[in-house]
Amino acid sequence: MHVRGLRKEYPGHVAVHDVDLDIERGEVFALLGPNGAGKTTTVEILEGHRKRTTGTAEVLGEDPGTAGRDWRARIGIVLQTATDAAQLTVAESVHHFARYYADPRDPDEVIERVGLTDKARTRVRALSGGQRRRLDVALGIIGRPQLVFLDEPTTGFDPEARRRFWALIRALAGEGTTILLTTHYLDEAEALADRVAVLADGRIVAQDTPSALGGRSRGEAMVRWRDENGFHEERTAFPTKLVTQLSEGRELADLTVTRLSLEDVYLRLIGENS
Numbered sequence: 303m304h305v306r307g308l309r310k311e312y313p314g315h316v317a318v319h320d321v322d323l324d325i326e327r328g329e330v331f332a333l334l335g336p337n338g339a340g341k342t343t344t345v346e347i348l349e350g351h352r353k354r355t356t357g358t359a360e361v362l363g364e365d366p367g368t369a370g371r372d373w374r375a376r377i378g379i380v381l382q383t384a385t386d387a388a389q390l391t392v393a394e395s396v397h398h399f400a401r402y403y404a405d406p407r408d409p410d411e412v413i414e415r416v417g418l419t420d421k422a423r424t425r426v427r428a429l430s431g432g433q434r435r436r437l438d439v440a441l442g443i444i445g446r447p448q449l450v451f452l453d454e455p456t457t458g459f460d461p462e463a464r465r466r467f468w469a470l471i472r473a474l475a476g477e478g479t480t481i482l483l484t485t486h487y488l489d490e491a492e493a494l495a496d497r498v499a500v501l502a503d504g505r506i507v508a509q510d511t512p513s514a515l516g517g518r519s520r521g522e523a524m525v526r527w528r529d530e531n532g533f534h535e536e537r538t539a540f541p542t543k544l545v546t547q548l549s550e551g552r553e554l555a556d557l558t559v560t561r562l563s564l565e566d567v568y569l570r571l572i573g574e575n576s
């Protein structure tokens with residue numbers, strides 16, 4: 303996917319300014335940013351659901367503004383709003399959606415992969431919010447898409463469901479599926495994304511791997527430990543050296559070495575650009 307100078311104007315308001323993105327096949331890419339930053343607008347333009355004002359976009363080799371049904375069948379979309387097939391059971395709706403595609407995944411396997419096997423015979427309207435979201439994910443991947451858009455995919459998931467979902471996304475990426483997700487969960491971006499971009503007020507203010515974002519991997523570390531005089535903490539660019547000096551071969555109680563969290567860096571970037 304290649305995007306250059308993408309811009310979206312609404313009357314009296316520029317929602318997306320000059321966004322450039324290159325996302326490779328099999329890559330998991332996360333768009334981060336506060337409410338109203340322009341994530342959904344960007345994603346909807348790339349899905350072909352919204353018209354851009356200016357700029358170029360190439361998604362799976364085509365312009366999403368003009369691409370046709372064959373292209374659409376190659377992408378999977380999981381929207382923020384839940385699907386509406388409330389009368390059908392989980393199994394019925396997944397089997398039903400599978401029929402729209404030339405080479406769908408096995409519906410029962412997809413239901414298993416999202417962890418809904420024991421709800422397969424339950425009507426969609428009787429699912430919990432998180433279960434319904436898992437069904438949305440199932441419907442988004444049933445067509446064996448080459449590219450999957452996930453807009454806040456794990457909102458409402460319990461911790462176990464999130465871990466299961468992360469494993470599914472990694473497995474899909476391992477099979478060569480490209481994933482573009484938006485999320486407000488920094489731990490999710492850290493666990494899943496090969497690269498992240500931070501949008502603030504419609505502009506990309508940083509783009510890197512989660513571990514290097516905002517100079518994070520080069521930043522100072524905080525070393526904390528405890529001894530007979532109590533609790534200590536020291537900020538240093540050379541944590542290995544400090545720990546070696548401190549320990550002199552003995553164990554240090556409650557030793558931790560931490561760098562800025564992704565959330566720390568994210569909040570700093572957002573603060574600098576708001």
Ligand SMILES: Nc1ncnc2c1ncn2[C@@H]1O[C@H](COP(=O)(O)OP(=O)(O)OP(=O)(O)O)[C@@H](O)[C@H]1O
Binds near residue numbers: 312335336339
């Ligand atoms: N149809 C529209 N008409 C006018 N303004 C819009 C429209 N859709 C979105 N906007 C504005 O564009 C900006 C970006 O909105 P967008 O939904 O892309 O943000 P977001 O980053 O996805 O936010 P969230 O995290 O809340 O989902 C917001 O200021 C929003 O009010």
